[in-house]
Amino acid sequence: MRGRTFPILLLSLAGALGGLTLAWAWGGPSSSWDDPVEQWGKIKFSHKKHVEEAGAECSACHAAATTSEKAADLLFPKHAECGACHAEVESENTEDCKFCHTDIDNLEAYAAPQRLDLVFSHQQHVTGQKLECAACHAGIEKSEKPSVAYLPAMASCYSCHNDVTASNACESCHPRVETMLPLTHRAPDWAKQHKRLIRADHTSSDCAVCHTDNFCQTCHAEATLQLTRGDLRRSLAENRPAPSGKNPQVKQNVHELNYLFVHSLDLRAKQSDCYSCHNQQTFCADCHSRNQDAGFAAPFPLSHRSPDFARIGVGSGGGQHATLARRDIESCAACHDLEGRDPVCLTCHVDRTPGRGNDPKTHPANFRNENGEWHSNAGSTCYNCHTNTQKAGIGFCGYCHGMK
Amino acid sequence: MIRRKQLWRLMLAAILPAALSAQSLSGRLTSSFYAYERSDSLAVDSGHARAYQAFQFDLGGKNVALRTFGQLDRDFNTRLAGDGKVRMYNLALEFKNLGKRVDVQLGRQPVFSGVAVGTIDGAQIKVRAGRQLRFKAFGGGLLPADQRLQLSDDLDKNYMAGGQAVWQPKADLNLGLSFFEKRQLRPGYDALRADSIGNVFTQYISPADRAYRMASLDGSWFVDAKTSLCARSDFDFHGKEVTRAELSGRSQVTPKLSITGNYIFRSPHLPWNSLFAVFNVKDNHELEGGFYYQHQPALRFYGNLAGIFYDGDQSFRVTAGTDLKYGGLNYVHRSGYAGNLDGLNASLYYPTRTGLFLPSLQLSWASYKVDAGAGARESLYSGAAGLLVRPWNRLTLDSQVQMLHNRYYSNDVRFLFRMQYWFFTKLGASS
Numbered sequence: 001m002r003g004r005t006f007p008i009l010l011l012s013l014a015g016a017l018g019g020l021t022l023a024w025a026w027g028g029p030s031s032s033w034d035d036p037v038e039q040w041g042k043i044k045f046s047h048k049k050h051v052e053e054a055g056a057e058c059s060a061c062h063a064a065a066t067t068s069e070k071a072a073d074l075l076f077p078k079h080a081e082c083g084a085c086h087a088e089v090e091s092e093n094t095e096d097c098k099f100c101h102t103d104i105d106n107l108e109a110y111a112a113p114q115r116l117d118l119v120f121s122h123q124q125h126v127t128g129q130k131l132e133c134a135a136c137h138a139g140i141e142k143s144e145k146p147s148v149a150y151l152p153a154m155a156s157c158y159s160c161h162n163d164v165t166a167s168n169a170c171e172s173c174h175p176r177v178e179t180m181l182p183l184t185h186r187a188p189d190w191a192k193q194h195k196r197l198i199r200a201d202h203t204s205s206d207c208a209v210c211h212t213d214n215f216c217q218t219c220h221a222e223a224t225l226q227l228t229r230g231d232l233r234r235s236l237a238e239n240r241p242a243p244s245g246k247n248p249q250v251k252q253n254v255h256e257l258n259y260l261f262v263h264s265l266d267l268r269a270k271q272s273d274c275y276s277c278h279n280q281q282t283f284c285a286d287c288h289s290r291n292q293d294a295g296f297a298a299p300f301p302l303s304h305r306s307p308d309f310a311r312i313g314v315g316s317g318g319g320q321h322a323t324l325a326r327r328d329i330e331s332c333a334a335c336h337d338l339e340g341r342d343p344v345c346l347t348c349h350v351d352r353t354p355g356r357g358n359d360p361k362t363h364p365a366n367f368r369n370e371n372g373e374w375h376s377n378a379g380s381t382c383y384n385c386h387t388n389t390q391k392a393g394i395g396f397c398g399y400c401h402g403m404k
Numbered sequence: 405m406i407r408r409k410q411l412w413r414l415m416l417a418a419i420l421p422a423a424l425s426a427q428s429l430s431g432r433l434t435s436s437f438y439a440y441e442r443s444d445s446l447a448v449d450s451g452h453a454r455a456y457q458a459f460q461f462d463l464g465g466k467n468v469a470l471r472t473f474g475q476l477d478r479d480f481n482t483r484l485a486g487d488g489k490v491r492m493y494n495l496a497l498e499f500k501n502l503g504k505r506v507d508v509q510l511g512r513q514p515v516f517s518g519v520a521v522g523t524i525d526g527a528q529i530k531v532r533a534g535r536q537l538r539f540k541a542f543g544g545g546l547l548p549a550d551q552r553l554q555l556s557d558d559l560d561k562n563y564m565a566g567g568q569a570v571w572q573p574k575a576d577l578n579l580g581l582s583f584f585e586k587r588q589l590r591p592g593y594d595a596l597r598a599d600s601i602g603n604v605f606t607q608y609i610s611p612a613d614r615a616y617r618m619a620s621l622d623g624s625w626f627v628d629a630k631t632s633l634c635a636r637s638d639f640d641f642h643g644k645e646v647t648r649a650e651l652s653g654r655s656q657v658t659p660k661l662s663i664t665g666n667y668i669f670r671s672p673h674l675p676w677n678s679l680f681a682v683f684n685v686k687d688n689h690e691l692e693g694g695f696y697y698q699h700q701p702a703l704r705f706y707g708n709l710a711g712i713f714y715d716g717d718q719s720f721r722v723t724a725g726t727d728l729k730y731g732g733l734n735y736v737h738r739s740g741y742a743g744n745l746d747g748l749n750a751s752l753y754y755p756t757r758t759g760l761f762l763p764s765l766q767l768s769w770a771s772y773k774v775d776a777g778a779g780a781r782e783s784l785y786s787g788a789a790g791l792l793v794r795p796w797n798r799l800t801l802d803s804q805v806q807m808l809h810n811r812y813y814s815n816d817v818r819f820l821f822r823m824q825y826w827f828f829t830k831l832g833a834s835s
Contacts, residue, residue: 116758116759119797162464163428163430163462163464163469163828164427164428164464164465164466164469165427165428165830166828167430167826167828168430169430169432169798169826169828171794171797171798171800171826172797172828174759175758175759175760175794175797176755176758176759176762177759178753178755178762178792179730179753179755179762186704186727187696188694188696188706188708188723188725188727188734189664189694189708192652192666193634193652193654196622196624196634196636196650196652197624197634198516199518199519199580199582199620199622199636200518200570200578200579200580200622200623200624200634201518201538201568201570201578201580202578202624212471213471213494213513213514214460214471214473214493214494216514216516217473217493217494217514217523257768257786257788257806257808257818258768258770258784258785258786258808258810261772261782261784261810261811261812262743262745262770262772262774262784264742264743264774265738265742265743265745265772265774266742267742268719268741268742268743269712269719269721269738269740269741269742269743270668270670270688270690270712271721273673275673276521279549301775302775302777302778303775303777305777306777323715323716325683325685326683326684326685326686326715327685327686327688327714327715327716327717327741328672328688328714328741329672329674329680329683329685330672330673330674332680333672333674333678333680336680337674337678337679337680339590339591340591340593341593341595342593342595342609343679343680345679345680345683346679361684362682362683362684363682363683363684364684364685367682367684373677377612379610379611379612380612380677381612381677381678381679381681381682382682384611384679385679
């Protein structure tokens with residue numbers, strides 16, 4: 001079976017690459033709001049003149065809105081409807097066309113909007129909920145030219161779709177929620193960028209339009225088996241089922257399937273702050289110490305097998321382990337700073353012969369040379385290695401307090 | 405038992421006011437099944453058939469809401485320790501807009517407050533002091549490691565408390581000052597010790613609680629429509645030192661091209677009183693730069709290079725890729741102290757029938773060496789093919805077949821199925 005796997009995978013990869021090429025070359029259905037807005041500028045139209053000055057009702061021009069059930073319905077008034085008030089519509093003088101059209105040499109019918117990512121019924125909102133048009137299209141009565149600015153933004157929807165008045169479930173309005181991401185979220189480094197903005201509380205109100213605390217918790221809570229999340233664009237395979245998430249499957253992976261085998265690269269390269277989701281003192285140990293009683297059956301760094309890994313003796317420099325620890329002690333702590341047992345450092349780094357300079361060098365110069373917790377706390381970390389003699393001139397206390 | 409009684413009382417106290425003023429009930433139920441083989445070593449493996457049931461119920465009112473979010477899981481093939489446990493991630497009562505300025509949350513809840521991130525059993529208050537100032541304060545006990553519905557013992561040794569003040573002098577500028585203190589109880593244990601003449605004896609070790617006391621200054625500034633800057637500096641009160649500083653920026657240099665830059669100073673992220681915090685260690689520095697090039701609306705290229713500089717060594721990360729309308733392709737490279745890796749990821753998906761079907765395909769390959777001392781490189785392959793079906797906007801069926809090939813799994817096939825249903829009901833509504 002092993003022999004077959006490689007060709008299958010390679011063929012799959014080649015197929016995927018071919019598919020990607022096709023996906024790029026063949027546009028397929030639109031991905032989001034692809035309203036033909038460039039057409040809108042070809043009509044000179046002032047809502048202000050019609051609504052505020054002429055006193056027209058919205059329904060006078062947009063009668064179809066009261067019965068429309070699709071977001072993609074074209075709800076602009078037809079040419080003939082304009083003619084109900086504008087005599088220029090019937091005129092045979094082409095100059096009269098310029099009354100409304102900016103470019104009479106290139107007249108074209110308005111294309112219907114492409115809104116495949118939105119389910120919206122004007123009928124339900126206008127007739128069913130009896131909402132005023134201005135509730136969603138705020139300020140349009142003062143606009144002097146067509147603009148997308150008066151299409152409702154998500155925040156406007158959220159004023160009702162807040163899980164009190166109406167549902168805030170993404171799927172209630174967005175049929176293809178799995179493939180829908182705001183532009184900001186598509187940045188390859190969005191995972192880092194969102195942290196920076198949230199830490200300074202910059203986007204909290206915007207985030208709340210789509211997300212609740214529960215959403216954040218699907219990543220930012222340690223549950224080692226099931227809380228993983230990501231998005232399809234990061235092209236990593238699904239790992240575990242997630243407990244929540246409005247987007248099943250494709251938005252539920254942080255780590256790819258094989259991450260178990262390469263995660264140490266990310267840890268040491270600081271690619272991820274593992275401890276923002278995982279408990280430093282228990283998570284790593286779950287695997288790395290599983291077989292601790294069986295000797296070296298647990299995953300074991302190759303560096304530890306180096307003959308120079310630990311050099312013993314004052315002035316020896318400690319060997320490679322000292323170099324690695326100075327460089328990146330978080331990697332050491334990942335496996336050795338665990339609950340329920342001694343840190344492995346205690347094997348050698350103990351104050352066996354109390355007195356300065358008698359034991360392996362541990363602390364940097366001027367290490368905690370002020371009054372420290374060792375004075376008041378018998379459980380101080382210092383007493384893991386040093387002996388609390390509580391007498392001047394003896395042991396640890398004698399380092400500073402000479403014989404009286 | 406006392407704890408449990410207290411908890412039930414707390415829950416009842418939380419539910420009653422929420423229920424009384426609730427205007428809506430919404431929920432989401434997610435049932436998942438995941439079958440896979442797990443290798444603990446080259447010789448030992450086990451089969452697993454895990455089922456997960458997640459639930460999320462919210463009783464919503466205009467100014468009061470009760471939020472719940474939890475999960476049960478168990479293995480039907482190989483029982484794991486702790487199977488059948490109920491994990492509660494969120495069980496909190498929210499009072500919103502008290503006096504139009506104050507939000508209060510009571511119960512189990514997440515905290516995102518500058519330098520403080522976590523989940524507590526406690527209280528949180530947010531105050532909008534004006535247009536420019538916001539305050540947040542929180543305090544509570546830490547959760548059991550497996551999030552089960554139980555209050556921690558020894559709250560004075562198992563808590564997190566702190567707050568954040570945010571000043572927003574302009575809409576595009578935020579400055580935050582946050583603080584938190586956390587204590588985490590460490591269990592005692594028996595250890596072997598030797599006396600002065602070498603006699604070995606057993607001693608019960610009662611370690612001090614893990615202690616953190618940190619403050620952080622965060623800033624984000626959208627200089628203009630094209631440029632933004634973020635900065636951060638963390639200060640450890642116990643160690644009396646800056647433990648992390650970060651400056652990052654991004655700028656749209658042309659309509660199609662954006663660049664990013666980032667500098668991070670790090671000292672080890674350890675509790676103040678960890679034994680590992682007493683050693684003579686060095687800080688590291690990271691420099692990172694990247695770009696996005698939006699060639700067409702449906703075609704974007706990106707690249708990123710980072711160097712991490714340790715004491716006497718360095719690591720490099722390189723990422724390059726492209727986003728397409730219905731997929732993506734990226735290449736990653738790692739080298740240096742952190743290990744060596746070259747990897748390729750590809751994904752493809754295509755929504756059809758207005759969201760009724762979403763087939764997807766994902767493939768990954770990597771060649772790696774996690775340690776400079778390792779011999780030959782290892783190879784990893786993984787792939788997944790999935791189909792999502794949403795016959796009704798409230799119901800989603802999601803299946804995926806996954807395949808792994810690596811040192812431990814010569815031909816491992818896994819299966820995932822998930823069904824998700826959500827609802828929203830206005831209470832008391834006639835229809």
